[in-house]
Amino acid sequence: MSFGVINGELLKGFFENVELFTITLLFALPLGLIIAFGSMSKVTVIRGATKSFVWVIRGTPLMLQLFAVMYVPGFVFGWQIPGDNPRMTAAAIAFVINYACYFSEIYRGGIESIPKGQYEAGQVLGMTKTQTFFKVVLLQVVKNIVPPMSNEFMTLIKDTALARVIGVVDIIMTAGSFSARGIIWPLFYTALFFLVFCGLMTVIFGRIEKKLDYFHS
Amino acid sequence: MAILEVKNINKSFGKTEVLKGVSFSLEEGQVLSIIGSSGSGKTTLLRCINFLETADSGKITVDGDVLFDSDSTEKMTAKQKRDKQLSIGLVFQQFNLFPQYDVLGNVTLAPKLRAKERPDFKKNKAEIYKEIEEKAMKLLAQMGLADKVHNYPCQLSGGQQQRVSIARAMALEPKILFFDEPTSALDPELTGEILKVIRELAETNMTMVIVTHEMNFAKEVSDYIVFMDQGVIAEEGKAEDIILNPQTERLKAFLNKVNDK
Ligand SMILES: Nc1ncnc2c1ncn2[C@@H]1O[C@H](COP(=O)(O)OP(=O)(O)OP(=O)(O)O)[C@@H](O)[C@H]1O
Ligand SMILES: [Mg+2]
Numbered sequence: 001m002s003f004g005v006i007n008g009e010l011l012k013g014f015f016e017n018v019e020l021f022t023i024t025l026l027f028a029l030p031l032g033l034i035i036a037f038g039s040m041s042k043v044t045v046i047r048g049a050t051k052s053f054v055w056v057i058r059g060t061p062l063m064l065q066l067f068a069v070m071y072v073p074g075f076v077f078g079w080q081i082p083g084d085n086p087r088m089t090a091a092a093i094a095f096v097i098n099y100a101c102y103f104s105e106i107y108r109g110g111i112e113s114i115p116k117g118q119y120e121a122g123q124v125l126g127m128t129k130t131q132t133f134f135k136v137v138l139l140q141v142v143k144n145i146v147p148p149m150s151n152e153f154m155t156l157i158k159d160t161a162l163a164r165v166i167g168v169v170d171i172i173m174t175a176g177s178f179s180a181r182g183i184i185w186p187l188f189y190t191a192l193f194f195l196v197f198c199g200l201m202t203v204i205f206g207r208i209e210k211k212l213d214y215f216h217s
Numbered sequence: 218m219a220i221l222e223v224k225n226i227n228k229s230f231g232k233t234e235v236l237k238g239v240s241f242s243l244e245e246g247q248v249l250s251i252i253g254s255s256g257s258g259k260t261t262l263l264r265c266i267n268f269l270e271t272a273d274s275g276k277i278t279v280d281g282d283v284l285f286d287s288d289s290t291e292k293m294t295a296k297q298k299r300d301k302q303l304s305i306g307l308v309f310q311q312f313n314l315f316p317q318y319d320v321l322g323n324v325t326l327a328p329k330l331r332a333k334e335r336p337d338f339k340k341n342k343a344e345i346y347k348e349i350e351e352k353a354m355k356l357l358a359q360m361g362l363a364d365k366v367h368n369y370p371c372q373l374s375g376g377q378q379q380r381v382s383i384a385r386a387m388a389l390e391p392k393i394l395f396f397d398e399p400t401s402a403l404d405p406e407l408t409g410e411i412l413k414v415i416r417e418l419a420e421t422n423m424t425m426v427i428v429t430h431e432m433n434f435a436k437e438v439s440d441y442i443v444f445m446d447q448g449v450i451a452e453e454g455k456a457e458d459i460i461l462n463p464q465t466e467r468l469k470a471f472l473n474k475v476n477d478k
Contacts, residue, residue, distance in 0.1 A: 117313035124267055125327035126303040126389060128295070135326060139317045215316045216371040 006178060006186050013174035014193045017160040020088065020168070024095040024156060031096060032103025039108055057101040062094065063165055069094040070166040091163035095156075102152055110145040111137070115217075143212045150205035154198050218281065220245040220424055221266075221393055226275035228258075228265055235261045236272070237448040243393070243441070246422035250435035250456065253445035254471055259428045262445070263395050266426075267307045268298060279304050280392055303331075306391030310398045312382045314370040321366040324353040324385045331389070349388075356384040360414055376407035380414055394418070396427045412438075432475055436460040444468050 038050035057065070070090040073079045083089050114137050122132030164173040171193060175186040219242035228236040235258045243249050251259050264270040266277055266284070274287040283289070284301050293301070314323050328349045332338055338345060357366055360380040370378055379399055386394055399415070400408035412434050418425065419438050429435050435442055435456065442459040444452040444467075452459065452468045463469045 115311075115313070117309060117311055118315065120269055121309065121313035121315070122327075123269065124302060124305075124307040125385070126299045127327055127330055128299065131330050135330065136315050143317075215369050217316045 001178075001183065006183070009174050009178075010171050010186060010190060010193065013169060013171035014190075016088070016163075016168055016170045017157065017193075018197075020091055020095060020160040020163055020170075021157050023092045024099050024160075025153075027092075027096040028099035028103055031100035033107055035100055035104035036107035036111065039104060040111070054101045054104060057098055058105075062098050062159060063162055065094045065098055066091060066162065066166050087167045088163075090166055091168050095160070095163070099152070099156060103149075106145050106148045106152065107141070109148070110141040113144055114140055139212075140217060143215075143217075146205060146209055146212065150201065153201055153205070157197050157201075158194060219243060220280050221426070222276075222278040223262075223266065224276040224278075226262065226265055226277070227273045228261055228270065229273060235448055236265070239275075239445075239448070239450055241443055241450060241453065243424065243426065245392075245424055247441065248419050248425045248427065248439040250439040250442045251426065251428045251445060252430070252432065252435060252442060252459075252471070253451075254474070257445040258448045259445055260397055263307065263397050263426070263428060267305060267395060268302055269307075303389050304392045306386035306389060306394045308379070308383050308386050308394065308396045308399050310402050312370075312375075312378045312402070314378055314382055314385070316370050319367050319369050320357065320362060320373070320381050321350065321353055323370070323381055324357060324388050325349050327385070328353075328388050353384070353388055356387050357381075359417075360384045361410075374407060375403045376410045379403065379411050383411075383414060383418075393424045393426060396425065396429070398428050398430065401430060430475070432460055432472065444471065446471070 035050055035054065038046055039054060041047045041050070070081075070087070073081065080086065081089050118136055118140070119129075119132055122129075122136050127135070161170055161172045164170050164176075171190045172187070175190050178184075178186045221243040223242065224240050226236050226239045227234070239258070239262055241249070251262070253259055261270060265272040265275075268284075272285060272287065275285070276283065276287070277285040279301075282301065282304065284304075315326065318326060325346075329346060332345045332349065335345065354363070354366065357363060360383060362377060362380055362384070365373060365377060365381075370381070373381065379402075383394075383399075396415070400411050403411065408431070412431065415425070415427065416438055427435070427439065436459075437456075439456045441453065442456045443450050444459060444463075444465075446467050452463065452465045459468070460472070463472055
């Protein structure tokens with residue numbers, strides 16, 4: 001088999017990784033914010049329920065969660081995940097929930113690290129709570145969470161390879177099928193795809209950090 | 218009529234009674250200093266007047282307008298509260314500037330947001346903003362910061378930051394300006410510039426309430442001094458009398474302690 005063909009197949013597999021990466025971010029970033037507000041809620045029940053949920057999700061392996069989303073609905077309720085690519089859908093659901101919980105902790109840390117004085121200054125200057133949040137607090141939170149978010153993004157692209165355990169044909173799975181036929185090198189060659197992707201993200205996050213470097217709390 | 222009237226304020230945190238019936242009043246254009254040892258409740262008193270804490274009981278009136286009255290059953294809406302908030306200004310010990318705005322932005326942010334509520338805002342937006350900025354520039358010049366308007370807080374000294382925060386509070390034209398130990402977060406050599414600014418404000422007949430540990434400054438700049446001890450006003454009177462001729466043992470002991478330092 002030629003390098004070009006194998007390369008093309010691997011690229012096709014990597015598209016699955018990138019797709020899962022993109023879907024996860026698209027839904028987990030906003031969902032994480034909702035969970036963060038839940039875990040900071042003044043209502044004890046909401047706060048307790050949210051924190052327990054986050055604890056369970058962060059305290060169990062993502063691989064287990066993938067199996068759970070893929071098989072539990074079918075076994076227990078006889079319900080199949082709809083769509084023409086149920087494996088990708090199941091993987092996306094598990095990833096979104098899992099990453100939303102991690103993001104929520106980052107958001108919470110970012111929000112709670114804003115000194116109380118910032119809110120109080122907004123208040124004594126006659127600003128509404130909403131104005132204070134959007135005009136004063138938000139950008140400081142963004143600045144605080146860029147470095148940990150950058151870490152999570154890197155972990156996420158590598159974690160997407162885990163989706164192969166429920167049959168998503170990602171780059172590693174594709175490479176694995178070559179190994180089974182005695183062609184070993186593609187498996188190690190996949191590292192290059194991840195490295196380039198992470199390198200790109202490092203550059204982008206570096207730019208963002210630099211852009212926000214004009215102020216310090 | 219007094220511009221500020223504080224009547225019988227009580228405030229507890231859990232079981233700790235911090236304010237036990239504090240009353241005082243202040244005439245327009247006068248400066249009142251609040252002195253007292255650490256933990257006597259000075260900050261809590263200012264915070265109660267500035268809506269940062271809610272007093273358990275008592276009444277606060279500014280210029281005839283009731284800011285707080287524990288006997289009243291009417292509940293203020295958030296909007297009413299904000300309107301009343303603007304009649305008083307507060308300068309924090311820790312400045313609390315907004316780090317992502319430059320000096321001018323810090324001073325104009327709240328007035329610009331406020332202007333959005335004006336009925337003629339859409340029509341005259343550019344003009345209104347220009348007016349706000351010009352006023353801010355004037356205030357900053359008055360604070361000796363004309364050349365710093367485009368700097369960010371992290372590029373300023375503590376003294377400069379505190380002057381920005383004074384300009385920021387002044388930009389909303391409060392009837393009374395409150396200061397909570399405006400110099401105690403500063404290096405000793407920087408306190409002078411803040412005291413000078415406050416002195417100049419006093420000369421323009423700005424009504425002010427200042428919590429301070431600087432006894433000489435309090436004596437010189439204020440008309441009245443209130444001495445707080447363990448949640449009550451233990452002694453009050455004309456500034457000179459309080460500092461030079463204390464009557465109560467508690468005030469004498471406090472002044473001795475401060476002078477020893
Ligand atoms: N949010 C709070 N919760 C519980 N106790 C508080 C709170 N705020 C203040 N206190 C207590 O109230 C008392 C008075 O505090 P306050 O800050 O008003 O004193 P202060 O006169 O301003 O002192 P200092 O000169 O040190 O600033 C202190 O014993 C303090 O521990
Ligand atoms: Mg204090």
